[in-house]
Amino acid sequence: MTDVAATALEPEAGPRLTAEERWRALRTVSRGDVIYRSVLTILALLLPLLLVLIAAELVVNAMPALSKFGLGFLTRSTWDPVQGEFGALPLIFGTLYSSLVALVIAVPLALACAVFLTEFAPRWLRTPVGTLIELLAAVPSVIYGLWGIFVLIPLLRDHLWPVARHVLRWIPVFGGVFYGPSVLAAGVILSIMILPYIAAVSREVLLAVPPSQREAGLALGGTRWETVWRVILPYGRAGIIGAVILGLGRALGETMAVTMVIGNRHEVSASLLQPGYTIAAAIANEFAEAVSDVHLSALFLAGAVLFLITIVVNALARVLVWRVARGSAVGSTAV
Amino acid sequence: MHSRIIGLLAVAAGTAVLAGRASGQETMRLNGAGATFPQPIYMKWVLEYHNLHPNVEVNYQGIGSGGGIRQFTDHTVDFGASDGPMTDAQIQAVNGNVYHLPTVLGSVVPTYNIPGVTAQLKFTGDVLAGIWLGQITKWNDSRLTALNPGVSLPDQDIVVAHRSDGSGTTYIFTDYLSKVSSDWAQRVGKGTAVNWPVGLGGQGNPGVANIVKQTPGAIGYVELIYAIQNQIGYGLVQNAAGRYVQASLAATTNAAAGAVAHLDPNTDFRISITNAEGADVYPIASFTWLLVPKEMTDMTKARALLEFVWWAVHDGERYTTDLSYAPLPPRVVQLEEQRLKSITVNGQAVLPRDYRGR
Numbered sequence: 001m002t003d004v005a006a007t008a009l010e011p012e013a014g015p016r017l018t019a020e021e022r023w024r025a026l027r028t029v030s031r032g033d034v035i036y037r038s039v040l041t042i043l044a045l046l047l048p049l050l051l052v053l054i055a056a057e058l059v060v061n062a063m064p065a066l067s068k069f070g071l072g073f074l075t076r077s078t079w080d081p082v083q084g085e086f087g088a089l090p091l092i093f094g095t096l097y098s099s100l101v102a103l104v105i106a107v108p109l110a111l112a113c114a115v116f117l118t119e120f121a122p123r124w125l126r127t128p129v130g131t132l133i134e135l136l137a138a139v140p141s142v143i144y145g146l147w148g149i150f151v152l153i154p155l156l157r158d159h160l161w162p163v164a165r166h167v168l169r170w171i172p173v174f175g176g177v178f179y180g181p182s183v184l185a186a187g188v189i190l191s192i193m194i195l196p197y198i199a200a201v202s203r204e205v206l207l208a209v210p211p212s213q214r215e216a217g218l219a220l221g222g223t224r225w226e227t228v229w230r231v232i233l234p235y236g237r238a239g240i241i242g243a244v245i246l247g248l249g250r251a252l253g254e255t256m257a258v259t260m261v262i263g264n265r266h267e268v269s270a271s272l273l274q275p276g277y278t279i280a281a282a283i284a285n286e287f288a289e290a291v292s293d294v295h296l297s298a299l300f301l302a303g304a305v306l307f308l309i310t311i312v313v314n315a316l317a318r319v320l321v322w323r324v325a326r327g328s329a330v331g332s333t334a335v
Numbered sequence: 336m337h338s339r340i341i342g343l344l345a346v347a348a349g350t351a352v353l354a355g356r357a358s359g360q361e362t363m364r365l366n367g368a369g370a371t372f373p374q375p376i377y378m379k380w381v382l383e384y385h386n387l388h389p390n391v392e393v394n395y396q397g398i399g400s401g402g403g404i405r406q407f408t409d410h411t412v413d414f415g416a417s418d419g420p421m422t423d424a425q426i427q428a429v430n431g432n433v434y435h436l437p438t439v440l441g442s443v444v445p446t447y448n449i450p451g452v453t454a455q456l457k458f459t460g461d462v463l464a465g466i467w468l469g470q471i472t473k474w475n476d477s478r479l480t481a482l483n484p485g486v487s488l489p490d491q492d493i494v495v496a497h498r499s500d501g502s503g504t505t506y507i508f509t510d511y512l513s514k515v516s517s518d519w520a521q522r523v524g525k526g527t528a529v530n531w532p533v534g535l536g537g538q539g540n541p542g543v544a545n546i547v548k549q550t551p552g553a554i555g556y557v558e559l560i561y562a563i564q565n566q567i568g569y570g571l572v573q574n575a576a577g578r579y580v581q582a583s584l585a586a587t588t589n590a591a592a593g594a595v596a597h598l599d600p601n602t603d604f605r606i607s608i609t610n611a612e613g614a615d616v617y618p619i620a621s622f623t624w625l626l627v628p629k630e631m632t633d634m635t636k637a638r639a640l641l642e643f644v645w646w647a648v649h650d651g652e653r654y655t656t657d658l659s660y661a662p663l664p665p666r667v668v669q670l671e672e673q674r675l676k677s678i679t680v681n682g683q684a685v686l687p688r689d690y691r692g693r
Contacts, residue, residue, distance in 0.1 A: 079530060082526045286528055
């Protein structure tokens with residue numbers, strides 16, 4: 001069977017027409033194939049349908065809030081369940097800000113891990129270290145949250161900040177009094193949570209760089225570092241961007257660990273040391289006890305906004321990958 | 336082989352039918368959903384009641400007060416439960432067909448973490464409102480030191496903590512602040528979630544307690560039960576009579592007794608008992624309610640539900656202290672008896688006039 005199919009697909013196997021006829025004949029014979037094919041088609045369509053249903057459900061339930069607040073929902077900062085006034089700017093800002101902090105910390109670390117493991121580490125070290133990094137992804141997020149409360153926040157507040165403030169307090173993003181629960185704490189937790197994803201995918205991408213590229217770099221007289229920096233990383237950049245976007249997607253939607261350390265405050269503050277809030281955290285916190293219809297609807301609307309943010313981020317990532325994929329070969333299909 | 340199995344099944348089915356006949360009743364299932372604060376005691380009641388009356392199965396889901404009110408309004412449950420009473424608009428949505436029936440009481444205490452201070456601090460409603468409004472920002476503020484002579488309060492920032500999730504605890508606390516501070520009532524108001532002027536949000540009682548424990552200079556509010564079970568220290572609060580009262584189950588029950596002393600017999604129980612009158616009353620307390628329709632459609636189900644509620648507010652109350660809930664004062668139970676007897680199916684009272692429990 002495979003032999004026949006392989007021969008049939010091979011253009012050189014005979015006159016083109018015959019091959020096509022054979023191929024067609026192969027496709028129509030078995031009834032099992034038809035059933036198999038239709039089952040797969042239905043399953044394949046079910047998933048996009050699910051996405052459409054989720055979106056529809058969100059929009060329908062968000063309608064009352066959308067018609068009441070309009071686009072002002074995106075730009076206002078008041079979140080007052082008592083008066084029924086809702087604006088999601090602090091939530092949107094906090095979601096993007098904490099994820100950005102996470103990326104700034106996680107991307108260099110994850111890339112360094114990936115480069116070390118593929119290019120520099122001795123062979124016996126590669127698998128254990130790689131596996132340990134991937135294990136970080138298996139830790140439940142509530143554990144990260146607890147670790148944040150009991151270890152990270154006291155560490156940042158009582159040990160790192162008293163030293164760092166002499167240097168950093170002149171920078172606006174480190175303004176104000178630091179009590180602990182903050183965008184910074186959330187960003188650090190998130191960075192640890194997304195690091196394994198970025199590191200693991202980047203490592204796969206770098207492993208897929210053909211040896212000829214590496215050898216060519218070295219043959220041209222480059223050091224190992226120059227080869228990594230100017231040949232291997234650029235070659236895999238599309239895949240690496242894909243890895244980063246994967247991590248970003250996870251950071252945007254993370255709920256439990258974030259709500260435990262971010263301070264849950266509806267306020268836009270540029271300072272990393274101040275508390276903030278994210279869309280996912282607000283929904284998790286307020287959904288169960290949202291008594292009024294407009295409060296519930298506002299939470300649905302916030303959910304729809306988060307949905308939209310992830311779609312936009314993913315679309316941007318696609319465009320970015322397509323653009324940088326010109327001239328690089330590896331990993332352009334990773335996202 | 337097959338016929339033997341079928342035969343066995345038939346015998347088994349026959350026995351089951353006979354057993355059903357023998358007990359004379361079918362299993363009655365009652366579904367309820369709502370507040371999480373009273374969930375432990377409701378679960379206890381469900382269990383104990385099922386042991387007494389095996390043919391009644393009550394299923395209670397602690398999905399939150401908001402969810403309880405919504406499911407009650409949509410008629411997806413037989414009864415709802417809520418820590419905050421339904422608003423007039425919400426009652427209109429069910430055409431007024433609801434009774435609020437108090438079951439137990441809860442209270443809320445201020446807890447704080449000031450390095451070097453072990454004394455039990457005194458608070459007035461005004462000062463608590465000032466702290467949560469962000470007007471009192473230092474522990475050595477003159478308004479705090481005036482209340483606590485002899486305690487050396489440090490020159491330290493007050494870090495305010497509140498609940499980030501919607502909660503009955505927040506409802507009780509903000510209801511109290513709204514009563515004692517017109518500033519609070521105007522700027523913030525009361526609700527299961529409010530627009531907090533200052534502070535960090537923690538999830539659940541543990542979340543708030545943790546912020547307080549981990550942050551030097553922090554103050555927060557937690558459910559009394561939570562403070563008792565976790566041995567967290569808390570402050571004294573001045574009541575309407577001017578006395579500084581330590582929160583306790585007895586002082587919480589006193590709050591209800593004080594508030595309902597002059598209550599109209601036809602009350603709908605949607606009363607706030609914060610800042611109630613009386614010497615030994617703890618002022619930050621509240622009922623938690625069951626939501627039951629005034630007029631039901633299924634007589635058998637109605638009877639089973641009312642018998643369960645009747646049992647809960649009578650015999651069930653003895654489980655309250657073990658679980659650290661404050662029991663209802665006798666006067667409230669009395670009023671509730673009348674209310675339960677006035678519930679009807681097609682205009683006919685469900686419980687007989689001389690009903691005394693089964």
